[in-house]
Amino acid sequence: MKYLVLILCFFGINFMISQDLLLEAESFDEKGGWVVDPQFIEQMGSSYLLAHGMGVPVENAQTQVNFKKNGEYKVWVRTKNWVPGEWEAPGKFQIKVNGLVLENTLGLRSGWGWEYAGAVQITNKKNTLELVDLTGFNGRCDAIYFTTSDIEPPSSVKKLATWRKTVVMEPLAPKITKKYDLVVVGGGIAGCAAAIAAAEQGLQVALIHDRPVLGGNASSEIRVHTLGIYGNFERILKKLDTEHYPNGSPEAHKDQIKRDNNVKSYENVSLFLNWRAYDAKAVENKISYVDARQTASAESIRFEAPLFVDSTGDGWIGFWAGAEFSYGRESVDQYGEEWKEHGELWSPKQPDNAVMGSSVLWRSYEAEEVAEFPEVPWAMPVARDYAKVKGEWQWEFSRNDLNQIDDAEEIRDHMLRAIYGSFGNAKKLPENANRKLEWVSYLVGKRESRRLVGDYIFTLNDAKSGRTFPDGVVEETREVDVHYQTVLEDEKNPDFISEALFYKTPKYYIPYRSLYSKNISNLFMAGRNFSTSHVGLGGPRVMRTTGQMGAAVGFAASLCKKYDVNPRDIYTGYLDEYMNLIEEQKYTPIPDSKK
């Protein structure tokens, strides 16, 4: 009963009499058709369960709850109506206790907070609790709170955090500490490549990743195919990359198995799947540990290491540790990244906070029989009259009042409205009578957010000129492409569709100095959060390139260990050896153990 927290009430007067129990929804024994969504913990306080049924109510989630005392309990549920407005809430659900449905339908309140489900008489120690989805349209349940008192739990995120800690009496720090040579956070292609490269050089590596499968945007959960070249790291990257199937294709599953098996085959990679880092502590600009929590149970671990890799895509480790970072577009003059033909769309005269957007990929199929799709009035303000039966990379959303990290839930939800609304429109056409939704991701695939600042900031000019560097460890031939929302040119366009501007470049290189933090002495970064300008990211954000970055820092980490030095010292003192090691990768035969 690890998930169950039973406490005596903490509010003075009720002390001794009140019984309270807080149950995190993500810790349910059986999730049924509900999925754990840990994407927005930093914003709304916790992982939650999501009824992602694409319009068909999902199977009940169920769990056992033990009560110490019998009596009447008030049941509160932390939830929200994800599209409040003049329509029925899209994501409604109910709570069942011991087979009995509680009085109130849930998922109706605006903004995350507690909704009163009803009162329940507890007469046995053991009880069954169920979440009953009513709509299949993304109802969400964060936690369930049973109390004998009349006090409503606090809704505001600030108060809630303190309250939660009091209620569950959560220790301030993880009780368990683990030590490694290298801790890699974020298991996208970049993070996986970093872990493998370091492990091959004999380092003990922890790879912390908040999903059940590896690959980030390339995973079978998001399904973006990998682009770019292998550079020096063909052998490693072939273990991780994908075939060139259309984005969103179920063929991603095959590559998923390959990738997961390959990473798991390294004995000295300790893989923490479904673990999400939530803090990093730096003392005198050196990270001493990263704390992470299991996304479904509340278990936490402190990870200590002399070196860390931030491959979270969002630069979380750097952010928590106080690393310098940038977000948004530089002014055109800052690095001289003008492309006259596309002017402000490419690079603006004044800096701003625009970035490339996030996507939710989806597809449908022709069923044998006529298939119904419900009315989705709550989706129409977004979809308007757009009618489509699948969504590729152009289904992208970015708006200057939304931050790709802080507002990621709203961005994901906006895309869900775009998808359900557009599919609903398409379903009204006779030729789509048999169309059924096959797959809609609930994970938001990001392109750009925080970019950590390194000793070198890679820009368009490095790509344009094909500039070589003594520490050029990553190489790429793919053109630079930067996206913009088509609604900027014509308000009649849907606001969730983008367009790409391609700038052809010669082969270009990224220096190692863009892959470690300028001010946090033991932090590497690999992936789209490397040190680059907004336009500079346009080329190397693709996943074989980010994979190259990962491999490059993995090898650098091995030399850091060998000489007990920091990432920067590799550039200043051990560059020849490092570049030789990189060069050798082209030829390194596959070790027997991995054949």
Place this chain on the structure above:
Amino acid sequence: MKIIIAVILFSGLGLVWIQKTDVIPTSVSQNKTLSNKPEFFVMEWREGMVLENKPTPFFIEVETMGNQNVDILVTAHDRPVLYTADICTPVCADGECRLMYITIYWNLLGAYAGYDKVEGQTLTKHDHVEFLKQDYEKLHHLLIDDNSILKRKKIDELVLKPKESELDGVDAIAGATIAEVKESVVDGALYSCYVAWNIAHGPIKAELQEYTTSNFDNKLKGYMLMSSEVDYQMYALNSLSESEYFDYKDRIVQIFKSGIPLVRTYIVQNLPKLFWESESLQRPFWESFAEVDINNRSLLLNHIQEAPIEVLLLLASNLELMTKNQLKLYLSAIENIAMTNPDINAQLLRFAESGKHTYAYIVAEFLEEME
């Protein structure tokens, strides 16, 4: 093999643009006029306008056909309006070449403006089938797209290699156009489309723009600013000095109201500071709050701390237009007067209690915390 022949010809295209100083135009343009709106045209055309052709030093050299002059079209008052060229170019597919005739127009900044058929000549597709009306339209749409996929692909990348197409069961000889391209080009006329696009969007674009800008004066600036053409507006705005922003302030407000989001953004982002220091200068922009797009509302709200009280009031009646973060920004700006200013307070209550707005709860929570 047949494909390869065509490819060689077209990959040559890029190289045949010759520096204007090196070669003397082979023909001199005759005195022509344009009195009708071109058949396919993206710009506004003033009825009754008669434009006269005048030579420019520019030309497009087409392989085996020599140089084709680019003229400037001017009004009776000698004001430049368009550039134009009568193009005659070979189009080769499957080893067979034929001539394509087309008159192309560019605007003063070198952007594609439209085209006309050449009298007595039709455009043809594969097997000499003539273009239908919708084919001409499609070509026009393709030419409008300055970001077309044709821009970054060589012709041989645009057709499936026979080997692949055999797999797909499509005609192996002509080569099947890849799906993405197929959507944008005229069926059976990939090569014509490719050639036309590359002429319209070739280096001549930049040359013409440069030519205009080297003759750019206040008259032209005024003309562009008054125009409804987006790139003219943008170009003119970009050339304004701080004092000119004041001279043209009414027009700028007008563009802000009616322009596309991108131009509006440019305006808010580049308005001289003095606008935000003056109540009367900034007010008209706030008054457009309801009319402009979400992004521009955010950009306006970035200046909320500089806004006078009347603006805060005006915005209070527009709460339903604001997104979550915009509301938060607004609320933080009125924090100190939310409870004391009865008008604002009434608007907040109205909104919070309406029960139909997605973000009403933000205001409700705000009011709760204020109490």
